[in-house]
Structures are given as structure tokens and as C-alpha cells.
Amino acid sequence: MTVGESTEVPALEVEGLSFSYSGKPVLQEVGLLLEAGQFTVLLGPNGAGKTTLFSLITRLYDRRVGSIRVGGFELRRDVVAAHARMGVVFQQPTLDLDLSVRQNLTYHAALHGMGPREARRRAEEQLQRVGLGEALKTRVRQLSGGQRRRVEIARGLLHRPRLLLLDEPTVGLDIAARRDLVERVHRLCVEEGVAVLWATHLIDEVYPEDRVVVLDAGRVRASGSVSEVLAASGATSIGEAFDTLTRGPVEVAT
Numbered sequence: 717m718t719v720g721e722s723t724e725v726p727a728l729e730v731e732g733l734s735f736s737y738s739g740k741p742v743l744q745e746v747g748l749l750l751e752a753g754q755f756t757v758l759l760g761p762n763g764a765g766k767t768t769l770f771s772l773i774t775r776l777y778d779r780r781v782g783s784i785r786v787g788g789f790e791l792r793r794d795v796v797a798a799h800a801r802m803g804v805v806f807q808q809p810t811l812d813l814d815l816s817v818r819q820n821l822t823y824h825a826a827l828h829g830m831g832p833r834e835a836r837r838r839a840e841e842q843l844q845r846v847g848l849g850e851a852l853k854t855r856v857r858q859l860s861g862g863q864r865r866r867v868e869i870a871r872g873l874l875h876r877p878r879l880l881l882l883d884e885p886t887v888g889l890d891i892a893a894r895r896d897l898v899e900r901v902h903r904l905c906v907e908e909g910v911a912v913l914w915a916t917h918l919i920d921e922v923y924p925e926d927r928v929v930v931l932d933a934g935r936v937r938a939s940g941s942v943s944e945v946l947a948a949s950g951a952t953s954i955g956e957a958f959d960t961l962t963r964g965p966v967e968v969a970t
């Protein structure tokens with residue numbers, strides 16, 4: 717969050733969002749509300765529309781119905797202000813493997829208008845935060861999958877956004893790296909007050925204190941605290957709720 721900015725303005729507000737690919741509806745009347753410091757799991761099976769939703773929030777696609785506000789700024793009207801308040805970790809890794817960790821981050825910081833000194837300072841600060849303070853000069857190619865994801869998270873936080881979007885960030889990681897990443901981002905959320913939108917189809921990535929949005933076939937089937945989603949679905953566990961609210965069987969990583 718930018719210093720001095722009101723914490724009362726939601727980090728993300730999506731209202732009545734609908735989108736079609738060549739006439740095929742993929743998102744229908746989607747609504748989301750994320751407050752500062754909330755970890756929200758966007759839970760949906762393959763094809764639910766999670767990546768499409770992220771593509772609209774990051775404005776990769778723009779042809780849509782409905783409104784998207786980031787930190788109070790409407791994405792179409794105030795795109796620069798909205799983007800300044802948002803960090804993203806895409807589903808497909810986007811680091812340059814032949815550059816060092818620090819080079820990847822400082823290059824990105826320059827895109828946000830930071831000078832070299834500020835860029836280095838922020839890069840070091842964020843890498844410490846994700847436990848990679850020692851890896852500044854390491855080439856990304858030499859890092860494990862989990863460490864690369866942490867570099868992407870540090871990069872997404874360089875400009876101190878209010879909102880961090882992560883699209884299935886644990887795909888391809890082993891169980892230990894996955895747990896570590898889920899735990900770190902939850903901590904970040906609490907300690908930094910960043911609102912997190914974490915897309916996944918893995919129910920064991922949901923913590924009891926999280927907010928949950930269940931998306932299926934482009935529609936929000938339930939949203940709220942874990943207990944609210946359980947009540948809405950008549951389920952006793954989030955896995956059962958997911959099963960009830962979506963068409964597909966529940967998936968738990970092994």
C-alpha cells in the first residue's frame with residue numbers, strides 16, 4: 717500500500733464482470749471484493765475461468781462487461797494508477813533464466829520508473845523478505861522451481877502494490893516447496909497488509925482464516941470466509957464444498 721493511502725478502499729473490486737471468447741461465455745456476472753490484508757483463494761477446477769479473470773484484471777484483455785477497480789481506480793479510466801497498485805505472478809514463469817536474480821528485479825523496477833539505486837535497494841529488500849537475500853548474484857537458471865517462484869513474488873512486490881495476484885503459483889513444485897510458498901505468501905499478507913488473490917484448484921492450499929471464492933464454469937458459486945462457504949454449500953469441509961459447488965471431483969496434491 718502506498719503510504720498515507722486509506723486502508724478502507726478495497727484493494728480489488730470486481731462487479732458484474734462478463735467475458736466471452738468468440739461468442740462463448742467464459743465469465744458471467746463475476747463479483748469479487750478484496751480488502752487490504754486478506755488472503756483470498758480463487759478456487760476452481762480446470763477451465764473455470766481463473767486465468768481469464770486474471771487476464772482481465774491485468775488488462776491483457778479489455779473487451780468485457782462490468783467494472784474492475786484496483787485500490788479504488790477503475791482499470792479503464794485510470795490504468796496507470798490501477799497498475800501501480802497491483803503486482804502479478806503469472807501461471808507461466810516469466811524470468812530471464814540467463815540473468816541474475818538481481819538483474820531480473822532491477823530490470824523490472826526500471827519499468828516502474830525507479831532509478832538504479834532505488835531499484836537495487838528495493839530488490840534487496842524484497843529478496844530478503846522471500847528468504848533469498850543470499851541469491852542476489854545467482855543466475856535464475858541455477859535456482860530450484862520454488863526459489864524461482866519466490867523471485868517472481870519479490871518482483872511482483874517491488875513497487876509495493878496493495879494487491880498481489882498469483883495464478884496457480886505452485887504448479888510444478890514438489891510438496892515441500894509448495895507448502896513453503898503457500899506459508900510464505902500467507903505470512904506476507906498478514907505482515908505487509910497486502911491483499912492476495914491466489915488462484916488454485918488444490919483445496920489443501922486454503923487456510924482456515926482465508927476468504928474463498930469458488931468459481932466454476934465462469935460463475936461464482938460461493939464466496940466468503942471458509943465457514944460461510946461451508947454454510948452456503950451445506951458441506952463440512954472445503955473439499956466437500958468444492959465437490960458440491962463444482963462439477964469436477966476434488967483434487968488433492970499427493
Ligand SMILES: Nc1ncnc2c1ncn2[C@@H]1O[C@H](COP(=O)(O)OP(=O)(O)OP(=O)(O)O)[C@@H](O)[C@H]1O
Pocket residue numbers: 737742760761762763764765766767768769917
Ligand atoms: N484464448 C482462448 N480462446 C478460446 N477459449 C479460451 C481461450 N483461453 C481459454 N479459453 C477457454 O475459456 C475457459 C476458461 O479458461 P481459463 O484458462 O480461464 O480457466 P482456468 O480456470 O484458468 O483453467 P486452468 O486451471 O486449466 O488454467 C475454458 O473453457 C477455456 O477452454
